[in-house]
Amino acid sequence: MTEWLKISCILCIFGFLREVRPSESFITEFLLGPWRNITQDEVNREVFPVGTYSYLAQLVVVFLITDFLRYKPLIIACGISGIVVWSMLLWTSSLEALKVLEFFYGTYMATEVAYYTYIYAKVDKKYYPRVTSHTRAAMFAGRLVAGISAQVLINLEVMNYKDLNYITFATQIAATLWATVLPPVQNSLYFHRHEYLEGQSPAVAESRTHDIMDADEGKSQNQIRDHLMPFKATSLLWSHFRNAYTNIKVLQWSLWYAMGLCGYLQIISYIQVLWKDIKPDSSIAWNGAVDATVTALSTISALGAGYMHTELLKPRISLIVLAALSALEGGSILLCCWSNNILFSYLGYVIFGALYAFTITVASAEIARYLEEDSFGLVFGINTLLALVFQTIITIIVISDTGFALSVKGQYTVYAFYFIIIGVIYFLCALWNLLIAKSIRDNINLSSSE
Numbered sequence: 449m450t451e452w453l454k455i456s457c458i459l460c461i462f463g464f465l466r467e468v469r470p471s472e473s474f475i476t477e478f479l480l481g482p483w484r485n486i487t488q489d490e491v492n493r494e495v496f497p498v499g500t501y502s503y504l505a506q507l508v509v510v511f512l513i514t515d516f517l518r519y520k521p522l523i524i525a526c527g528i529s530g531i532v533v534w535s536m537l538l539w540t541s542s543l544e545a546l547k548v549l550e551f552f553y554g555t556y557m558a559t560e561v562a563y564y565t566y567i568y569a570k571v572d573k574k575y576y577p578r579v580t581s582h583t584r585a586a587m588f589a590g591r592l593v594a595g596i597s598a599q600v601l602i603n604l605e606v607m608n609y610k611d612l613n614y615i616t617f618a619t620q621i622a623a624t625l626w627a628t629v630l631p632p633v634q635n636s637l638y639f640h641r642h643e644y645l646e647g648q649s650p651a652v653a654e655s656r657t658h659d660i661m662d663a664d665e666g667k668s669q670n671q672i673r674d675h676l677m678p679f680k681a682t683s684l685l686w687s688h689f690r691n692a693y694t695n696i697k698v699l700q701w702s703l704w705y706a707m708g709l710c711g712y713l714q715i716i717s718y719i720q721v722l723w724k725d726i727k728p729d730s731s732i733a734w735n736g737a738v739d740a741t742v743t744a745l746s747t748i749s750a751l752g753a754g755y756m757h758t759e760l761l762k763p764r765i766s767l768i769v770l771a772a773l774s775a776l777e778g779g780s781i782l783l784c785c786w787s788n789n790i791l792f793s794y795l796g797y798v799i800f801g802a803l804y805a806f807t808i809t810v811a812s813a814e815i816a817r818y819l820e821e822d823s824f825g826l827v828f829g830i831n832t833l834l835a836l837v838f839q840t841i842i843t844i845i846v847i848s849d850t851g852f853a854l855s856v857k858g859q860y861t862v863y864a865f866y867f868i869i870i871g872v873i874y875f876l877c878a879l880w881n882l883l884i885a886k887s888i889r890d891n892i893n894l895s896s897s898e
Contacts, residue, residue, distance in 0.1 A: 452571040456579045458630055459567055460586035462523065465623035466530065466563075467590025470598030471537070471612035473736040476720035478609035484541050492721050492856060495546045497843050500717070502554025504836040510558045511829045515681075518633040519569060522562035527624025529555040534617040538610070561832070565825045569633045588747045595740030602736065639681045688823035689830070697818040698827065704770060704874065705811045705831045710838035711866055712804050715781065718859065719797055725856045727790040738794045745798060746805035753809035766814060767878035773807045775871030778864045785860035842866075 471478065478484075479491050486495075514522050529552050536549040567579045597615075601607040607615075692698050720735060780803065783796030815831075816824055845851040846859050854862065 452575050452579070455570050455631060456567060456575075456582045458626075459563070460582050462527075462623050462626050462630070463563060463583055463586040464590040464593075465619050465626060466527070467587045468594045468597075468619040469590075469616040470594045470601070470736065471534070471609070471616040473595055473598045473739045474602065474609045474612060474720075474733060476724055477733055477735070478537075478613070479546070480724065481609055483610050484546075486543055486546070488721060488724060490543060492718065493847055493849065493853070494543065495550060496717055496721075497847060498547045498550035499553045499557075500713075500836070500839055500843050502551045503557045504554075504833075504840050506554050506558040507561070507829075507833055507836060510561060511833060514562050514565065516639045519562045519566040520627070520630050520632055522559045523566060523630060524624060524627045526556060526559035526562065527620060527627050529553075529559065530620035531617070531624060534613055534620055537613050538617060561829060564828070566630070566633065568825060569635065570631065584750070585747070588743055591743040592740055592747075595736045595738075595743060597736075599734065599736030599740065602733075685826065688826050692819060692823055692827050695818055698815055700767075700877070701811050701814040701818070702827060702831050702834075704774075704870070705808065705815065706834035707838060707870055708774070708804065708808055708811065708867075709832065709835035710842065711777075711863055711870075712808070713835065713839050714842060715797075715800065715860070715863055718856065719784070722785060722856050722860055723790060723793060726788060726793055734794065738797060741798050742801035745802040749802045749805040750809045753806045753813070765878075766810065767874055767881065770807060770810060771871045771873075771875035771878060773803055773871075774874060775868050777803045777807070778867030778869075778871065781860055781864035781867065785857045785864065 476488075476491065479486060479495070480488055510522060532552045533549055533556055536545055536552070540546075540549070564583065567583060568576060571579055598612055601612065602609070693702070723733070723735065777800050780796045780799040784793045784800070785796075787793055787796070815827060819827065842862075846854055846862050852858075
């Protein structure tokens with residue numbers, strides 16, 4: 449087995465184990481069950497929002513230190529935070545403990561960025577498409593196993609909602625132990641490059657080196673490199689940021705990526721609360737089966753998007769397609785929340801999940817298409833951070849007591865029109881682009897005729 453494939457397989461096993469969390473499909477059923485004395489409103493307004501705020505606050509720190517610490521320590525930290533989360537779910541019962549737990553869940557989610565970016569520091573760039581598909585497929589496989597196993601165990605009455613947490617607790621321990629065998633990263637994109645001041649002009653590199661050597665001639669080459677590391681990392685980060693976000697195409701697609709991810713995170717975070725509101729006395733919830741279906745369809749949609757993006761979605765019409773799909777996503781969420789039939793709500797969520805997987809894959813591919821440097825990790829991190837900022841704002845306005853404190857159905861109505869409005873905005877942008885292109889062609893034809 450080649451080295452790059454071996455590393456990819458090791459990382460994928462971690463990703464698979466991390467995603468085998470059967471208890472997540474029934475987390476609201478568990479929290480509102482006989483094991484804890486809390487209400488649905490407390491879960492909706494006091495518990496889940498803490499995770500959103502924690503995720504945002506910690507992602508800022510994690511984003512800055514992931515490259516500096518060279519990925520592996522953050523992957524291990526991801527596993528450890530998962531152990532803390534599910535141990536607290538199993539062996540605490542108070543509302544205050546749940547809020548602390550949500551803080552660690554923010555850690556668990558924020559450190560996930562190390563999983564996505566580790567592989568790019570370990571393999572050659574020519575293998576990026578393959579290892580990206582491997583890591584994504586591993587996570588989808590884990591979610592699929594989790595959803596199916598959860599539903600089967602509940603339906604056969606082998607386990608109750610609390611017992612599912614023991615399986616998740618065990619998989620998080622296994623994932624953490626497995627993470628320790630990941631090969632360490634020697635070089636990273638910004639803080640640990642092969643040569644100090646790589647990417648700087650020879651004149652700048654020579655000038656900076658001589659200045660430092662004159663100040664202390666006794667320094668070793670390694671000491672000089674360590675002294676210059678923050679300078680070159682900051683310079684390279686700024687260069688990649690400027691080149692990416694001054695490109696109107698990258699900016700255009702990154703904005704949708706951030707807004708789309710924001711809406712998606714908000715919808716999956718509270719969907720079980722909505723289902724509990726629609727059918728509070730359900731003897732058997734089918735959340736696991738729904739999650740498994742969404743995962744399977746999302747995988748097919750993502751693969752389909754990869755093919756259609758290459759063959760059919762030309763730059764001229766891709767924005768129109770994205771606008772239409774965004775509006776359809778909004779419509780599917782309306783089906784989720786405006787129906788009093790739980791089956792129709794399930795159906796709307798499944799449709800939304802499949803559509804979102806397609807559109808986010810298209811957006812990711814479009815961003816990668818227009819990036820001039822190896823800076824996708826940076827752009828991905830910034831876009832995710834922006835999504836969490838949007839999500840925090842929406843949470844404060846829609847859910848919290850300081851905002852409108854809408855009912856759960858009212859919240860999902862807002863999320864639905866959020867996607868519909870995004871679709872309208874991008875449709876107008878697409879029309880604007882077409883009008884500009886037509887104007888340019890007409891001017892060229894007029895100049896040629898003269």
